[in-house]
Every structure is written in C-alpha cells, then in structure tokens.
Amino acid sequence: MATATWRYRGDPEGERPAALVRFANGRLERPESLRFTVYRNRDSAHPRKRHRRIVVRLRDSGRAARGCVTAVHSGATASGCNGLQVQELLIAQVSETERLCYVGHNFGSQATKCNSLCRYFVGVLDKSSGQMEVYNAEIFNMQPLLSDNVMPDDTKEYQKKSYREKMDLCIEAFGTSKQKRALSSRRMNAVGSDIVSTAVTKAAANVIDAKGVTALMQDMAQDDVQNISAFLPPCHEDADRPEHVYKFEDLLSPAEYEALRVPAAALASATAEEMAKRAEERSLCSFVLEELKFLPTDEKSRDHKARCLWFLDTLIKFSQQKVIKKKHPMGPECPHIISKKLMKNFTSLTYNNGSIQNLISASMKAKITAYVIALALHINNFQTDLTVLQNDMKLSESRILDIAKALRLRVSKAKGVPGLENDQNHKLGTLSLPLPTQKAPEGQRKRKKMN
Structure with a gap:
C-alpha cells in the first residue's frame, strides 16, 4: 500500500496565504473559468492593515455561485496559481441569475468570524511522489456587488441604504x-x-x-358661517326692527298659522289642574310649560302665543326622532299641512333596505334648532333662555351656542332675570340691532360632517 507524506510550506508567497473563496448565492458550473483579482492595503508598515485583502471575482458568463468554496492563489487567476488545484467542495442548486461581480473581504463587518478563530490550510498532493505540500489559507465570503464600482467606499454607501432600498436593488438584480x-x-x-x-x-x-394669512383666516371663517347659514331661517340684515330680522311669515305661512287654531285652542283654555297634570306627565316641553304660566289675558294675543307654543312644542318633539316611518309622525291631532311642512323642510331622504325613508340627520336637527330659537324670540320679545331650549332638545351647550351665534344673537348669562336668579349657568340669547359681525362658530372646527 502506497504511503504519502506532507510538508508544511507556510504562505505560497511572502505574507500572502492562499485564498479560499465561498460564494453566497448561485450555482458554480465551470469553476475552471473563474478569474479573480486580489487587492491588498498599501500601508505595509501597519501591523494590521498590511494583512487586509479584497478578493474580486470578475464578471463573466455563467451562473452565480452559492455554497461553493474554491481555492485560489492570492494575486493570480485560478488556472495559474503555482500548482494549486481548484477544489470544489460544496455545491447547492439555485436558480439562474444575471452576471454579477463578487467581492470578499478579510476585514470589517463582511469578514467571516472563523478567520480569527481558526487556521486554514490547503494541501496539494503529488500523486507520483506521494508528497503533499501544505500552505496557509484564508476564507473569503464572496458577496454580489450591485454596482460597477468595486471600491470599499461603495460598499459603505450600500450599508447606509434603508431596507427598502436594498430590497429594490435585489429586485433589480434578481427579481x-x-x-x-x-x-x-x-x-x-x-x-x-x-x-x-x-x-x-x-x-x-x-x-x-x-x-396674506389674515385674509385667508377671514375667508375660512366666512365659509364656516355660510355652511351653517344654509340651515338658518332667512335673515334680513337690513331690517330696522328686531321682529323684521327673522320674519314670522318665514317661520309659519298664513295657511299654516291658520291650521294651528284648533290644536292651540286646547292650550289657551287649559286650567291650572290640567297644566299640573301635563307637567307631571311631561307631555309638553319645559319651555312651553313655563310660558303657559304667562299667557296674555287679551284673547287675540293669548291665541297667538298658544299657536306659537304648540308649533314650537311640536318641532321639539319632532327633533327627538331619528327615522320617520309613519305618514303622520305627530299623531292625528296634528294638521295635515303642518305634518307636510315637517316632512318636507326638516327631514332628509335616504335609501335603506330597498325603500326610501325620511331621516332627521344632524344637519336637519341643527335646522330645527334654529327655527325653534327664532320662534322663541318672537314669543319672548326677542330674548330667550337658550339653556331651557338646550335641555328640551337634548343638545350640548356648545352646539346650541354655535347656532345662536350663527343667528347673530348676543349671548349673556341669565343674571337678574326673574325666576333665574339662583341659576347663574343659564345663557340668554338676545336679538338686537345692529346685528353683531358674523364669526365662525367656535365648535365648528371640530364638528362632525353633516349628512
């Protein structure tokens, strides 16, 4: 049986160990056709930098290599490396890729950790003599370089790229x-x-x-006022008297006013016992119950106020509904012309489950609130308690104050008003001339979109 001996030779050249290159991806088809170039640091006096090497695989035809370890003499091509035989140690099957340039470092973050922990050797066996020459070796992990420039500065720029940018480069090359x-x-x-x-x-x-910024802010404020003004009663800014700012005829037409004569007669003729029973049953809103205590003795004025209070109470009750399903939502005692007015002017048509429904949206409730306030002004000599109306309509204070300010009312506390001396939280709305300048309601910046 033939025996073999080996002899340690150290570096193939002075301080130049053999390079073992390992490709990160691809499949090596023709290892004998590979061509490499080795770069070394110019600072030969520095104890660390003089050992730094960069191995570059030049572009050529074929597929990229993955999992392949190839021995190559430093500073020479694979086919002429002083007798070092190219050894293909591991091959893995991967898909075909474009032509790439591969770069490996024995220093920095891309260097393999095993170089500092282990020593590697390459042996060349002469079969005729049985003698094996053993040389020092280093492993280089070859990574594809997606740039024409293979200088180390380019790899630093690549490391600075974000994950998305690196993925885009991979898609450009392998996608x-x-x-x-x-x-x-x-x-x-x-x-x-x-x-x-x-x-x-x-x-x-x-x-x-x-x-300018000031003019733009004014335009925006004007737009906010105009958006909510679309749901207000017609305003006559040039009026010479408060009762002409929101005309009564714009709230109730003559025909509608006449239709209220019969249902309002019950309010005008109600006794104290009947009013107490209504208050206990809460069949009327608080504002109406309070005003019925002060009905005029004059028959014509008494009838007029009773009609206004009946319609105001109907508006408030109507606003508490969400979807109107009945043809006469306020009952048979409500005149037909009034029911028609409520459905036409204070509801929005919506399509749901194959049918058309009348909906009291947020914008419609704001419109009802504006008409209620305007009607209350006519009832109370153009000064009304906004807090009582707020509670009756189940609104937030900011909401009803926004609508009152859009109606150009002056808002103040209810201090000194008879019956309210002990409640300083009530807010009064007063309509007086000249009208205040229009301003964007404070709550409109955060209001929900009206449907």
Missing part, C-alpha cells in the same frame, strides 16, 4: 419580470406624488403671498 414592473410602477407613482405635492405647496405659497 422576476412582474416584480420589476411593480417596482417601476411604484417609483413612477412616487415621482408623480412628489410632483403633485410640490405643485400644491407652491400654489399654497403663492396664495398666502398674494392674500
């Missing part, structure tokens, strides 16, 4: 056609968004420069 189209589309959309954003920013800057 399928579908992934590349998606990447191109995403980049085009990003460019389009940047263009639109730049154009909008520039246009906004031009408008601000032209009009």
Whole structure:
C-alpha cells in the first residue's frame, strides 16, 4: 500500500496565504473559468492593515455561485496559481441569475468570524511522489456587488441604504419580470406624488403671498358661517326692527298659522289642574310649560302665543326622532299641512333596505334648532333662555351656542332675570340691532360632517 507524506510550506508567497473563496448565492458550473483579482492595503508598515485583502471575482458568463468554496492563489487567476488545484467542495442548486461581480473581504463587518478563530490550510498532493505540500489559507465570503464600482467606499454607501432600498436593488438584480414592473410602477407613482405635492405647496405659497394669512383666516371663517347659514331661517340684515330680522311669515305661512287654531285652542283654555297634570306627565316641553304660566289675558294675543307654543312644542318633539316611518309622525291631532311642512323642510331622504325613508340627520336637527330659537324670540320679545331650549332638545351647550351665534344673537348669562336668579349657568340669547359681525362658530372646527 502506497504511503504519502506532507510538508508544511507556510504562505505560497511572502505574507500572502492562499485564498479560499465561498460564494453566497448561485450555482458554480465551470469553476475552471473563474478569474479573480486580489487587492491588498498599501500601508505595509501597519501591523494590521498590511494583512487586509479584497478578493474580486470578475464578471463573466455563467451562473452565480452559492455554497461553493474554491481555492485560489492570492494575486493570480485560478488556472495559474503555482500548482494549486481548484477544489470544489460544496455545491447547492439555485436558480439562474444575471452576471454579477463578487467581492470578499478579510476585514470589517463582511469578514467571516472563523478567520480569527481558526487556521486554514490547503494541501496539494503529488500523486507520483506521494508528497503533499501544505500552505496557509484564508476564507473569503464572496458577496454580489450591485454596482460597477468595486471600491470599499461603495460598499459603505450600500450599508447606509434603508431596507427598502436594498430590497429594490435585489429586485433589480434578481427579481422576476412582474416584480420589476411593480417596482417601476411604484417609483413612477412616487415621482408623480412628489410632483403633485410640490405643485400644491407652491400654489399654497403663492396664495398666502398674494392674500396674506389674515385674509385667508377671514375667508375660512366666512365659509364656516355660510355652511351653517344654509340651515338658518332667512335673515334680513337690513331690517330696522328686531321682529323684521327673522320674519314670522318665514317661520309659519298664513295657511299654516291658520291650521294651528284648533290644536292651540286646547292650550289657551287649559286650567291650572290640567297644566299640573301635563307637567307631571311631561307631555309638553319645559319651555312651553313655563310660558303657559304667562299667557296674555287679551284673547287675540293669548291665541297667538298658544299657536306659537304648540308649533314650537311640536318641532321639539319632532327633533327627538331619528327615522320617520309613519305618514303622520305627530299623531292625528296634528294638521295635515303642518305634518307636510315637517316632512318636507326638516327631514332628509335616504335609501335603506330597498325603500326610501325620511331621516332627521344632524344637519336637519341643527335646522330645527334654529327655527325653534327664532320662534322663541318672537314669543319672548326677542330674548330667550337658550339653556331651557338646550335641555328640551337634548343638545350640548356648545352646539346650541354655535347656532345662536350663527343667528347673530348676543349671548349673556341669565343674571337678574326673574325666576333665574339662583341659576347663574343659564345663557340668554338676545336679538338686537345692529346685528353683531358674523364669526365662525367656535365648535365648528371640530364638528362632525353633516349628512
């Protein structure tokens, strides 16, 4: 049986161990065709830097290599390395990729940790003599470099890129056609968004420069007032008397006013016992119960106030509903012309489950509140307790104050008003001339969108 001996030779050249290269991806088809270049640090005097090496696999045809370890003499190609035979130690099957340039380092973050923990050797066996020459070796982990420049500065720039940018580079190099189209589309959309954003920013800057911030704030306030003004009764700003600002005829037409004569007669002729029973049963709202205590003795004035109170109570009760399902939602005692007015002017049509329904939306409730306040002003000589109406309509204070200010009322505390001396939280709304300047309601900045 033949025997063999080995002899340790150290480095193939002075301080140049053999390079074992291991490819990170791909499949090595023709290892004999690989060509490598080795770069070393120029600072040969530095004890650490003089050992630094960079191994570069030049671009060529074929597939990228994965899991392959190849021995190559430093500073030479694989086919001419002083007799060192190229050894293919491990092969893994992967998909075909584009031509790439691979770079490996024996220093820095890309260097394999095993170089500092282990020593590696390459043996060359002469079969005729049975003599094996053993040389020092280093392992280089070859990574694909997605750039034409293979200098170390480029790899530093690559490490600074975000995860998304690195993934995009991988898609450009290894992605399928579908992934590349998606990447191109995403980049085009990003460019389009940047263009639109730049154009909008520039246009906004031009408008601000032209009009000024103060004028823009005033325009915005005016728009907020106009949005809520769409649900207010017609306002006659040039009126010379408070009763002409919101005309009674705009709240109740003559025909509607006449239709209220019969249902209002029961209120006008109610006795004290009947009023106490109504208060106990809460069949009337608090505002109406309080005003019925002060009905005029004059028959015409008494009848007029009773009609207004009956309609105001009907409006408040109507606003408590959400979806109107009945043809006569306020009962048979409500005149037909009044029911028609409620359905036409204070509901929104909506389509639900195959049928059309009448809905009292948030905007419609705001409209009802505005008409209730305007009617209460006519009843109370153009000064009314907003807190009582707020409680009857189950609104927040900020909401009813916003509507009152949109109606151009002056809001104050109810101090000194008979019957309210002990309650300082009540708010009074007063309609007086000249009308206050329109301002954006404070709560409108956070209001919900009206349906």
